[in-house]
Amino acid sequence: MPALEDLPPAQMSPLSRLWLIVLRAYLILAAGLVIVRVVQLALHRG
Secondary structure, eight states: OOOGGOOOOOOOOHHHHHHHHHHHHHHHHHHHHHHHHHHHHHHHHH
């Protein structure tokens, strides 16, 4: 198996680049909703 430094950079197709952007947006949205829910629960406890 070649060393990592010897491998060429990965070539991404436009479709796989698009899906990575969609996945990143989904993860950011999900994390944001979790934060909003935690804040809501914290504010209603007091």
